Amino acid sequence: MRFRSSEILAQVRSSRLAPLRYVDDQGLPTEEYPLNPNGSPMGIAGVCSPDGRHLAMMPHPERCVLPWQWPWMPTSWRQSVKVSPWLRMFQNACEWCVRYPEGQP
Numbered sequence: 001m002r003f004r005s006s007e008i009l010a011q012v013r014s015s016r017l018a019p020l021r022y023v024d025d026q027g028l029p030t031e032e033y034p035l036n037p038n039g040s041p042m043g044i045a046g047v048c049s050p051d052g053r054h055l056a057m058m059p060h061p062e063r064c065v066l067p068w069q070w071p072w073m074p075t076s077w078r079q080s081v082k083v084s085p086w087l088r089m090f091q092n093a094c095e096w097c098v099r100y101p102e103g104q105p
Helices: 006-014 087-099
Strands: 044-048 055-057
Touching: none
Parallel strands: none
Antiparallel strands: 044 055
16 A cells, blocks of 8 residues: 555544554554565555545455465365455445445444
8 A cells, every 4th residue: 555645644544544454463563574465654454434434455355255265375274264254354244234224323
């Protein structure tokens, strides 16, 4: 993720519009590869609109829902994992839309 200027990055941070971050093993935002595969500043992996209705993110979880789509997985998972943990994100979104069809909780 790149920002056109440091001012825009500062505005995103001060407005709390970066809800997703790449983090290290201590849970701290990181810019270090491979934990942050694109080197985004402050580990920012996603930004949202001020009302929270729109989210743009990297990585692309829609590209790794099924295990055969993964570039790598631990050997111990190969027999037991049928779908990616990322699938839960889409299930949650579907459940929210069904529960709140007008978009208001």
